[in-house]
Amino acid sequence: MSEIQENRYTVGRKDTRMLQSELKRAQSAEAFVEANQAELQTKTVAEYLNEMLIKYNLEKCDVNKRADLVGNYFYQVCSGNKSPGRDKLIQIALGFPLTLAETQYLLRLGGHSELYVRNSRDAFLMFAIEKGYGIQRVNELLYKNKKELLE
Numbered sequence: 253m254s255e256i257q258e259n260r261y262t263v264g265r266k267d268t269r270m271l272q273s274e275l276k277r278a279q280s281a282e283a284f285v286e287a288n289q290a291e292l293q294t295k296t297v298a299e300y301l302n303e304m305l306i307k308y309n310l311e312k313c314d315v316n317k318r319a320d321l322v323g324n325y326f327y328q329v330c331s332g333n334k335s336p337g338r339d340k341l342i343q344i345a346l347g348f349p350l351t352l353a354e355t356q357y358l359l360r361l362g363g364h365s366e367l368y369v370r371n372s373r374d375a376f377l378m379f380a381i382e383k384g385y386g387i388q389r390v391n392e393l394l395y396k397n398k399k400e401l402l403e
Contacts, residue, residue, distance in 0.1 A: 295361060297335070355381055
């Protein structure tokens with residue numbers, strides 16, 4: 253399956269450049285948002301993670317354990333009571349495990365930068381996600397290469 257086909261979580265049908273062009277020509281921000289409602293991200297991290305639980309047929313306790321999260325952290329994220337940082341979202345993605353495209357979308361929803369292949373730590377993380385590594389194996393890879401661990 254290609255990256256484009258796999259990334260069904262791309263919002264709308266217009267590409268970013270087209271939206272930016274429309275925004276420049278818009279009479280007002282409100283008019284732009286109203287005209288492009290279907291193109292804009294409105295989903296929360298909690299909503300997306302709850303969808304992924306259904307898609308992957310997992311329980312919250314499964315993801316919490318596989319992501320090596322402390323206590324009820326994942327439960328709080330799924331209820332919208334916690335806003336995780338970038339590394340915590342990556343840990344959560346590994347707890348499913350999400351695909352790279354799904355992980356990138358999760359990071360965007362959380363307001364964080366996507367994994368970037370030109371960043372060596374991110375490249376290790378992307379490799380690990382593509383290969384389906386669990387959190388322990390990811391941290392071993394990071395440690396071996398003197399990169400900050402996911403904690």
